[in-house]
Amino acid sequence: MTVRAAVAGASGYAGGEILRLLASHPEVEIGVLTGNSNAGQQLGALQPHLTPLAERVLEPTSADRLRGHDVVFLALPHGQSAAVAEELGTEVLLVDCGADFRLTDAADWERFYDTPYAGHWPYGLPELPGARSSLAGTRRIAVPGCYPTAVSLALFPAYAAGLAESDAVVVAASGSSGAGKSPKPHLLGSEVMGAMSPYGVGGAHRHTPEIIQNLSAAAGERVTVSFTPTLAPMPRGILATCTARARPGVTPEALRAAYEKTLCDEPFVRLLPEGRWPSTATVYGSNTALLQVTLDEAAGRIVVVSAIDNLTKGTAGGAVQSMNIALGLPEELGLSTIGVAP
Numbered sequence: 001m002t003v004r005a006a007v008a009g010a011s012g013y014a015g016g017e018i019l020r021l022l023a024s025h026p027e028v029e030i031g032v033l034t035g036n037s038n039a040g041q042q043l044g045a046l047q048p049h050l051t052p053l054a055e056r057v058l059e060p061t062s063a064d065r066l067r068g069h070d071v072v073f074l075a076l077p078h079g080q081s082a083a084v085a086e087e088l089g090t091e092v093l094l095v096d097c098g099a100d101f102r103l104t105d106a107a108d109w110e111r112f113y114d115t116p117y118a119g120h121w122p123y124g125l126p127e128l129p130g131a132r133s134s135l136a137g138t139r140r141i142a143v144p145g146c147y148p149t150a151v152s153l154a155l156f157p158a159y160a161a162g163l164a165e166s167d168a169v170v171v172a173a174s175g176s177s178g179a180g181k182s183p184k185p186h187l188l189g190s191e192v193m194g195a196m197s198p199y200g201v202g203g204a205h206r207h208t209p210e211i212i213q214n215l216s217a218a219a220g221e222r223v224t225v226s227f228t229p230t231l232a233p234m235p236r237g238i239l240a241t242c243t244a245r246a247r248p249g250v251t252p253e254a255l256r257a258a259y260e261k262t263l264c265d266e267p268f269v270r271l272l273p274e275g276r277w278p279s280t281a282t283v284y285g286s287n288t289a290l291l292q293v294t295l296d297e298a299a300g301r302i303v304v305v306s307a308i309d310n311l312t313k314g315t316a317g318g319a320v321q322s323m324n325i326a327l328g329l330p331e332e333l334g335l336s337t338i339g340v341a342p
């Protein structure tokens with residue numbers, strides 16, 4: 001099978017990472033690439049690491065240009081995908097890396113985003129209970145946010161096994177590429193280098209309802225989440241430290257056994273051997289989520305640390321993994337679990 005794929009937002013970080021993966025996907029042929037302010041430019045001027053595609057020219061983003069492909073990846077700012085989706089028929093598989101179709105509750109959307117609620121699509125985190133069956137054969141995929149990927153993979157096994165009380169506390173650090181390529185004052189090199197800074201504190205970050213949605217579905221009851229994101233002086237990576245009160249009687253052995261049982265067949269989630277802890281460097285450029293879990297018996301809390309590359313498993317890798325499932329291809333095709341070191 002040859003799958004012809006277009007990428008809208010090819011000049012951005014997410015679009016660039018999608019192209020890095022598609023360029024070595026054995027079943028994909030790369031079709032039209034679009035941008036906005038950079039339309040008309042050669043890709044080589046914007047994404048110089050994508051050498052085989054350097055001479056490709058970006059077209060303006062429009063449904064007409066994206067039509068006629070088997071798959072269209074949308075790596076556009078929030079609020080831009082719905083209009084494109086409406087114009088493209090259901091014969092094309094649309095994979096949206098933005099937030100537009102992630103939330104099932106319109107009220108959550110309206111609280112955190114400033115465009116009208118567009119609806120929800122099958123959610124592209126295949127590891128969550130029931131996700132693979134909703135992705136198989138679908139023509140619409142909502143790729144999760146990068147923090148929700150790291151946090152949901154860390155905590156869903158504890159909730160699905162009924163081991164955690166329904167309030168979680170998460171502190172996560174992200175590399176600066178999570179904020180996209182367009183210039184922002186707090187992302188100037190001199191502001192980011194040498195500092196860790198919190199933002200979106202106190203329930204204000206828009207990923208909070210998405211994390212709650214995922215953990216509540218796994219738990220079968222409403223889970224509350226206190227989520228504190230921080231910006232770290234690195235280009236890529238998320239390290240999420242996630243804790244929840246353990247249910248009475250939970251032992252370290254039962255906790256570990258639940259994680260082993262839930263994750264043992266997952267190609268892209270790896271529970272590390274006891275005593276080893278994840279780090280962002282290890283997953284750089286790979287589609288792997290690394291996890292470690294322990295029980296802090298004195299505090300009565302489950303502690304899970306997860307590391308992902310925000311652009312790979314946190315966006316483009318998750319998008320390609322979900323595309324593979326939707327098209328009936330082997331889930332691991334075109335995706336590497338091998339990182340880059342040092």
Ligand SMILES: NC(=O)C1=CN([C@@H]2O[C@H](COP(=O)(O)OP(=O)(O)OC[C@H]3O[C@@H](n4cnc5c(N)ncnc54)[C@H](OP(=O)(O)O)[C@@H]3O)[C@@H](O)[C@H]2O)C=CC1
Nearest residue numbers: 009011012013014035036037038075076098178180181182
């Ligand atoms: N960065 C990350 O870690 C993650 C990003 N995402 C999501 O992926 C999407 C893209 O993010 P990211 O790549 O980081 O952002 P960037 O700012 O790096 O890229 C944005 C892209 O969208 C294009 N664009 C901007 N405005 C418009 C518009 N009005 N109409 C059409 N195209 C437009 C830009 O084109 P041009 O440059 O030509 O102006 C560029 O190609 C976002 O929805 C983001 O939330 C999801 C998970 C993680």
Ligand SMILES: CC(=O)N[C@@H](CCC(=O)OP(=O)(O)O)C(=O)O
Nearest residue numbers: 099145146147174175176178179
């Ligand atoms: C460091 C940084 O700024 N990260 C981004 C999250 C990136 C991501 O996953 O987000 P989307 O929901 O935009 O797809 C943020 O906190 O807004």
